[in-house]
Amino acid sequence: MVNCMKRENYIKTQTVIVGSGVAGLFTALCLPDDREILIITKENLKDADSYLAQGGVCVLKSVDDYNCYYEDTMKAGHYENNPDAVRVMIESSPDIIGTLVELGVQFDTNDGGDFDYTREGAHRRSRILHFKDETGKQITDTLLAIAMKRKNVTFVTRTTMIDLIERDNECFGIVCEDEYGEMGAIIADDIILATGGIGGLFLNSTNYPHITGDSFALSLKHGVELQNMNYIQIHPTTLYSKKKGRRFLISESVRGEGAILLNENGERFTDELQPRDVVTNAIVEEMRKFGTDHVYLTLPTMTSEEAAERFPNIFEACKEEGYDLTKDRVPVTPAQHYMMGGVKTDINGATSMKHLWAVGETACNGVHGKNRLASNSLLESLVFAKRAADLIASDKSEKDKNFPDVDLKSYPNKTEIQKEFRKLIMDEIKGKDEEFYDKWCNDEN
Numbered sequence: 001m002v003n004c005m006k007r008e009n010y011i012k013t014q015t016v017i018v019g020s021g022v023a024g025l026f027t028a029l030c031l032p033d034d035r036e037i038l039i040i041t042k043e044n045l046k047d048a049d050s051y052l053a054q055g056g057v058c059v060l061k062s063v064d065d066y067n068c069y070y071e072d073t074m075k076a077g078h079y080e081n082n083p084d085a086v087r088v089m090i091e092s093s094p095d096i097i098g099t100l101v102e103l104g105v106q107f108d109t110n111d112g113g114d115f116d117y118t119r120e121g122a123h124r125r126s127r128i129l130h131f132k133d134e135t136g137k138q139i140t141d142t143l144l145a146i147a148m149k150r151k152n153v154t155f156v157t158r159t160t161m162i163d164l165i166e167r168d169n170e171c172f173g174i175v176c177e178d179e180y181g182e183m184g185a186i187i188a189d190d191i192i193l194a195t196g197g198i199g200g201l202f203l204n205s206t207n208y209p210h211i212t213g214d215s216f217a218l219s220l221k222h223g224v225e226l227q228n229m230n231y232i233q234i235h236p237t238t239l240y241s242k243k244k245g246r247r248f249l250i251s252e253s254v255r256g257e258g259a260i261l262l263n264e265n266g267e268r269f270t271d272e273l274q275p276r277d278v279v280t281n282a283i284v285e286e287m288r289k290f291g292t293d294h295v296y297l298t299l300p301t302m303t304s305e306e307a308a309e310r311f312p313n314i315f316e317a318c319k320e321e322g323y324d325l326t327k328d329r330v331p332v333t334p335a336q337h338y339m340m341g342g343v344k345t346d347i348n349g350a351t352s353m354k355h356l357w358a359v360g361e362t363a364c365n366g367v368h369g370k371n372r373l374a375s376n377s378l379l380e381s382l383v384f385a386k387r388a389a390d391l392i393a394s395d396k397s398e399k400d401k402n403f404p405d406v407d408l409k410s411y412p413n414k415t416e417i418q419k420e421f422r423k424l425i426m427d428e429i430k431g432k433d434e435e436f437y438d439k440w441c442n443d444e445n
Contacts, residue, residue: 010406011186013038013154015392016174018161018215019194021048022136023360023381025143027192029103030389033152038186040156040176042195042210045144049196049207049361050378053136054251054314055120056128057378059093066090068124073376076122076275077340077369080228085347085367085384089376092383097129100382105142107131120252120374122275128375133251133311136378161195162417164218164356165404171356172403177414185406189399190392192349193358194385197339198232199246201422202441205336206235206249215362217421219343220428225352227364228341229425230433233372234440235337236279237261239317239330240294247335248317250297252276252374254325257310258301262329264290277371280334287333296329336440338377340368349388355399357392359385 013036017024020041028037041048060069073086101107107129108116117126131138147153156178163175165185173187193215199207219226237255238247255261255272261279263269263286270282283295299307307326308315315325323330342364349357349365360381367380411417430437 009184010173010403011038011184013186013188015190015192016040016186016188017192017194018174019048019196019360019362020045020144020155021050021194021196021360021381022140022143022378023050023362023385024192024194025140025147026382027194027359027385027389028147028153029143029150030386032393033150035152035393037150037153038156038188039147039153040159040161040186042158042160042214043208044157045155046140047208047210048140049199049211050136050140050381052206052208052249053378054133054249055253056118056130056135056375057097057139057382058128058373058375059097059379060090061117061127065125065127069127072123073367073373074369076371076373078371079369080366081369082347082366085365088347088387089367089380089383092386093379096379096382096386100139100142103142103146105131105139107135107138118253118256119273120256121273121279122373123256123273128253128256130253133253133314139378160414161214161218162411162414164191164222164224165406166222166353166356167404169223169352170354170400175406175408175411177411181414183408183411185408187403189355190395191356192388193343193351193356193362194360195362197342197361198425199336201425202336204238204247204333206238206247207336208246212418212421213339213425214421215343215358216428217424219351220424222353224356225344226342226428227344227366228370228432229428230436231340231368231370232336232429232436232440233276233338233340234280234334236276236283236334237297237332238335239321240333241321249337250314250318250330250332251311254297254299254311254314257299259297259299259325261332262296262298264292264295266296266329269295275371276337276374283332283334294331294333297325297332298327298329299325302326338372340364340370340372345384347384347387348391349384350391357388359388
């Protein structure tokens with residue numbers, strides 16, 4: 001006899017969102033306030049990679065910049081981008097930024113009180129809004145504070161999604177496990193995956209270690225279409241350290257303000273404002289040439305005081321390691337950073353499975369192509385989260401209430417599940433691009 005959870009003990013809600021970063025939160029805030037929403041997150045509410053986004057968020061400043069912005073995005077993505085997704089993202093950006101400002105998000109301004117736009121790698125114009133060097137934290141904190149006041153939004157922390165509940169390519173909910181090992185089933189009209197990328201599978205990553213691509217593994221198990229799983233961005237500049245743990249990102253915006261890269265001989269060896277993958281390859285070649293595992297970064301265009309004002313967290317992190325970013329050569333090295341591929345979606349966040357949606361870094365609608373343009377990630381998350389929310393809200397169709405039974409006793413422990421998930425994802429990456437796998441994934445965690 002199958003020992004199934006009693007159906008009356010299932011948690012039932014209208015929408016379950018897996019992940020508490022920018023994409024998950026903005027989706028929740030864009031849904032009607034009379035819609036019951038449950039947000040689960042693997043660790044604590046603020047342990048989301050969105051909090052770590054330093055550089056900023058892009059915006060179309062004027063129609064005159066459209067063609068330039070579009071071409072910069074396409075070129076960075078090796079022209080493998082989905083043109084429709086790029087168009088939608090850029091055209092939607094002014095409204096999205098306007099909404100953020102209305103919600104209380106702050107961006108740095110110049111002496112005249114206007115937005116202070118900056119430029120990063122592969123951008124030909126300054127079109128990036130920022131808040132010091134913690135733009136992601138500013139946006140995510142604001143969205144989280146609002147969501148926590150919404151009566152229709154409930155948060156459950158330290159709870160991990162371990163399975164999808166589906167039948168005949170229709171998703172009915174998720175199985176999850178809390179920090180005490182208790183399992184449960186959540187049944188919902190719509191299930192939204194916002195679990196981020198895969199950095200936790202790598203030894204060296206800018207991501208939190210619990211970000212392990214759970215949505216991708218479950219998609220592989222349940223036949224949900226994935227796309228470009230080998231399109232993984234390696235960020236060129238993280239603070240070099242022999243310590244274990246998450247790598248501290250030194251934002252591309254530092255190079256946008258004039259920082260340069262130097263080799264062991266103190267020689268500048270590349271144009272620092274090229275696309276990330278180009279700069280990463282140049283660094284790897286320089287490390288190979290000198291037999292080292294790092295190069296150096298320095299910011300000669302600013303004083304210590306100016307750098308501490310513009311990049312307070314980065315300046316302090318370098319200082320803690322004994323370096324003044326403006327005077328010293330700070331050792332930096334590439335590390336895994338971002339997932340361009342993921343769960344395949346259309347430009348409204350819909351996956352190949354009915355009532356299953358994906359947003360943020362988890363989703364792949366092709367907007368980034370093979371390589372993401374700097375500071376497009378926060379914008380992409382916001383734009384397509386809103387589109388998913390709008391489509392979900394407009395769906396008046398009746399869903400089959402006869403959901404499948406769940407045998408909670410059939411699941412192994414969380415450690416075994418995570419081991420299985422890791423193998424599924426890494427095998428998929430290797431099958432797609434063995435050269436990339438051999439170059440970057442052999443240091444997997």
